[in-house]
């Protein structure tokens with residue numbers, strides 16, 4: 631099976647095509663996908679990063695994975711030898727996230743990290759389905775970030 635046989639998320643394809651300096655014409659190393667409602671947000675994040683990084687920095691910047699996890703956006707990336715690592719600790723009814731990075735990060739690494747963090751925080755109040763900005767995480771077990779309208783629609787589906 632060649633890599634082209636892999637199903638890919640067209641929303642990720644669009645990011646790879648739009649930001650060749652950041653993605654180097656390749657999909658993230660780890661299989662990635664993006665909820666429909668967060669496409670604009672991700673697009674804005676990579677536009678910001680594209681503007682922030684000069685060619686040298688962009689050449690060592692790598693997107694490792696983009697995905698939704700526990701109703702929030704995760705973007706794993708590295709800059710040269712520096713890499714982020716996110717650990718999820720799941721307790722009863724709550725999830726805690728620890729964002730680990732290099733012990734002595736460069737200023738640029740910190741700037742990228744702040745930019746990614748802001749987008750991820752924005753995702754926590756953005757509906758995964760429609761992109762509405764007044765959403766919140768709902769559900770137990772399978773948690774999703776939904777606005778009132780999409781939540782009502784999902785509840786109706788469950789009742790059937």
Ligand SMILES: [Zn+2]
Nearest residue numbers: 757760777780
């Ligand atoms: Zn919605």
